Amino acid sequence: MKRNPVLLIIGALLIVILALLLFTFQVRQSEVAVVTTFGAPTRQFTEPGLKGKFPWPIERVHKFDQRIQNFEDPLTEGLTRDSFNLLTSVYVGWKIVKPEAFFPKFAGSASPITEAEQSLKSLLSGAKSAIVGKHPLSDFVSATDNGTNFTAIENEILAAVESQVTANNYGLEVAFLGIKKLQLPEQVTQTVFDRMTSERKVLADKFQYEGEAEAQKIRSEADRKAAEMIYVAEGKATEIRGQGEAEATKSLAVFQQSPELANFIFRLNALEGSLKEKSVLIFDRHTPPFDLFRGVSTNLLELKK
Numbered sequence: 001m002k003r004n005p006v007l008l009i010i011g012a013l014l015i016v017i018l019a020l021l022l023f024t025f026q027v028r029q030s031e032v033a034v035v036t037t038f039g040a041p042t043r044q045f046t047e048p049g050l051k052g053k054f055p056w057p058i059e060r061v062h063k064f065d066q067r068i069q070n071f072e073d074p075l076t077e078g079l080t081r082d083s084f085n086l087l088t089s090v091y092v093g094w095k096i097v098k099p100e101a102f103f104p105k106f107a108g109s110a111s112p113i114t115e116a117e118q119s120l121k122s123l124l125s126g127a128k129s130a131i132v133g134k135h136p137l138s139d140f141v142s143a144t145d146n147g148t149n150f151t152a153i154e155n156e157i158l159a160a161v162e163s164q165v166t167a168n169n170y171g172l173e174v175a176f177l178g179i180k181k182l183q184l185p186e187q188v189t190q191t192v193f194d195r196m197t198s199e200r201k202v203l204a205d206k207f208q209y210e211g212e213a214e215a216q217k218i219r220s221e222a223d224r225k226a227a228e229m230i231y232v233a234e235g236k237a238t239e240i241r242g243q244g245e246a247e248a249t250k251s252l253a254v255f256q257q258s259p260e261l262a263n264f265i266f267r268l269n270a271l272e273g274s275l276k277e278k279s280v281l282i283f284d285r286h287t288p289p290f291d292l293f294r295g296v297s298t299n300l301l302e303l304k305k
Contacts (some may be wrong), residue, residue: 030064032099034107035059044100044294062107062247066177068095069113073121075183078132086140087183090128090157093175094120101171102204116172123168127160140182154178 027045029031033044035051046066053059070093077087094116096102106112106119131153139149158177165172166231168292 024050024052025061026050027063028118030065030067031063032096033064034062034103035100036062036103041103044098046097046099063095064099064102064112066096066099068093069117070094071117071121072180073124073128075181076128077123078129078184079133079139080132080140082136082138084137085185086132086137087181087185088122088128088132088179089181090177091180092161092177094121094159094172095175096171096253098171098236101169103171105168119168119170120165120172120174123161123164124157127164131156131160150179193287270273271288 025033027048027050029048033045033051034041035053037044037054037058037144039060042059070091072089072091075087075089077085077188078084083125096116102112106115109115135149135153136157139153155286157175157179161177165174235259
């Protein structure tokens, strides 16, 4: 009796498929996997692709979501360094980076992701309370530091949580952490506002005093420079006057030897000064220095002859 080749092919395919199901497994892009041999973790896979294994009960595959998980803790009350009650809420993003370490810590629960999140919340609560207690309230609500202290506080909480995660070997990585909400209890709100107003007034008075001091310094410097410039100018003027008087003394000695020449030169200088610009002059020839023009017509006629 001949067997149907189609049935043989189908049977062979089923055997191949069964073998693949028993001896291989697929790791997706969004997953990490841990392979246990008789219950003990022996291998981990963080890269996607087709992987090999022995069938159960020899080996068993445990897969976990490696995408970033996130949560927000509820508002919890903490005491600042200056004894103010402050309510804070923090958001956290985390993911599995070492599945072989993650597996023995959380795989025994019904939901490993939920169990890991609860453990992180517990670590976060302690770290947050400790960091809040190290800072005064002004570091959280100050409007003068451009958020520098606020960011530093978030980094401090992140560092504290990361150190605890590493110490407990959770196989996790905290991808990001930030303060989601700040709130003051109602009974201390007015006290805080009054204190903030007082702090702002102190700052305003300080800036005003510094501004007035700087203005006075600028005025004093300007007065000093003005006095110095006047002193230098007066000294220069005195020097020029002295030089002028010395020159005048020399000229006076020459003029004393020939008074007529001196008188003539003075009249010429005066006449030159009056004729510097283009102008029409109406003058009396008998009035100095225009008396120099007397006899000019007669002299011209004599020259023409």
